[in-house]
Amino acid sequence: MSTTPDYPIADYTPTVALVTGAAQGIGREIALRLADDGFDVAVNDIAPQLEKLQKVVDEIKAKGRRSVAVTADISVEEQVAAMIEKTVETLGGLDAMIANAGISGGGPFLETDTNAWDRQISINLRGTMLCYKYAGQQMVKQKRGGRIVGASSILGKRAGLYLAAYSASKFAVRGLSQSVARELAPFKITVNTYAPGCILTDLVDHPLDAQFGGRGAFSKIVAGAPPDAPDAGPEVVASTVSYLLKPEAYFITGQSISMNGGTLFD
Template sequence: MADVADYTPNVAVITGSAQGIGKAIALRLAEDGFAVVVSDLGTKQDKMDALVEEVRSKGGRAVAIPTDVTKEADIINLVDKTVEEFGGLDVMIANAGIGNASTFLEMSVELYDLIMNVNARGVMLCYKYAAQQMVKQKRGGRILGASSVLGKQSAGMYLAAYSASKFAVRGLTQSLAQEMAPHKVTVNAYCPGCIITDMVDNPALDATVGTGAPGGFIKYITGIPLDGPEAGPDVVASYVSYLCKPEAHFITGQSLSVCGGVRLS
């Protein structure tokens, strides 16, 4: 087996990549020379196709594979088709997630299960089947999952299930990192703060707080000052890009906040 520092990953899967942070990661990794597999729900096929075309127009390699991350058969298919298309799997970015809000006392079991199934079960399935493929390949790899600053410290009273799911990602990441160390596969998570994407840009709700700026309502319910730091998805993509490089081989089991300092650790 090649030394992990000498191994250059070249095929990456990014779930939840039709828009937002996932799209930014896919574009950045394509710029880094990766063949990228764009993956999201089938209802977002048009957005996936547009992203694939954007990558290809710049000389990159990309395909779209519709996937529901809560379904085990879909994740198995995602990994199998990636290997069939590009000859292997080097990087799995388990990015897909949702963020429905509810107070704890009013939270339904159905809402809790939905959030946990997408944000935690979905990550577990991506981790599991990517790891199995990487062990089979015997050449190392990179596995990353989307946590959140709310996966380190819960805040506000509307995002208990979301926070719980993101704490779960950190636990899964630490556990798999230890199991995969002998196989030279690193496992890490990224923990965004207020990143302005379609998920947080809600003009109707943003108008109810502060100046009505994009992301204002999310800041409000998560306890971030309305004038607190925010950024675009490219800042998360740049961090993910580094963790996928050969020189990041000594970083594993970590969950780093990308939040402008709103949460310190």
């Protein structure tokens, strides 16, 4: 593929978005916010989450937008390619790719299980790369620009205690996104990441929360923040993604946007 377009590119007009990991939490909130913004939204998660995913589809349709559930394991290349293809066939194109899906898990580094390490890197980094690759190919083919947004974390800017694999993957997503942003800039495609702090979803719930002061407390500690540090709901991430997808955000690319209540300054 040429690194520079040999055709005029129309102004970016957002129409269709795809959100991975959208059955719950931040992904679900992003998908619903984009429907409010006027997008038709394809929502992805793994097959066991299909029932939850279909409920998100129903909520989007209730807002007057089109939607489709596309199950896939984002670490499997053939499934990602099929996910993009189904989105395009059903909704007519792809203007925004939100590579939100990811997993967490941790423990003492010296006791690292290599299979668990490989699984986190495979989903959080390889999966994000595959989403970028196939979404980017589709956007270049459409010749109308686009938006790609990936999920980093506060732990992709300041490493977390007992979370070596997760932190490594989220640091890497930032590097990946900067490199891809440079390559896709001539095609009017921006690539950015969001880097949340403690967002109150199932991902931050831990059995030790009660011992340390309440929901999210343990996650704050491993992130290097006090247990009473600020937290927020997933809507703060969704609102940032919403802005990054707007036509006027064309001048923002290669960036990692933090929303952490001031627990970490860039």
